[in-house]
Amino acid sequence: MPWIKQEMCTGCGICVAECPVDAISQEGNDYAVINESECIRCGQCHDACPQEAVRHDGERVPQEVAANLQWVRKLLEHFQEPEKQVAFMQRMMRFFNKQKKVNEQTIDAIKAAQNDPVGSIDAAIRDLN
Ligand code: SF4
Ligand code: SF4
Structure with missing residues (x-):
């Protein structure tokens, strides 16, 4: 999902008007903010912003990895013995590997749906259920 870098945003409001x-929304005249739960990821705000303040999701990968590691670090506090910590780390690897597989298979299904997006996605959902 796109996001707005506050220090680059002039609060001009162009993206607010463009969003379908x-x-x-705008925080006063200072900067704009994207509501993640409402955004449909169309990218129009990114294309419209004259300041390049609307940034790509990929730029946040390091922060998302850091958030995952903070979560793992917090959960580690429940395990005192080294062998239990190691066993827990193995479980976390299995958890993130599962997420990886889900993402990879989702990407494959989307790639395969390029010619008939709605029909192909519906068929893939039927096949998976
Ligand atoms: S990506 Fe589209 S829906 Fe999301 S905030 Fe930008 S203009 Fe709105
Ligand atoms: S168009 Fe760009 S500079 Fe203007 S309010 Fe939106 S993000 Fe900020």
């Missing part, structure tokens, strides 16, 4: 689902 009113997912962007």
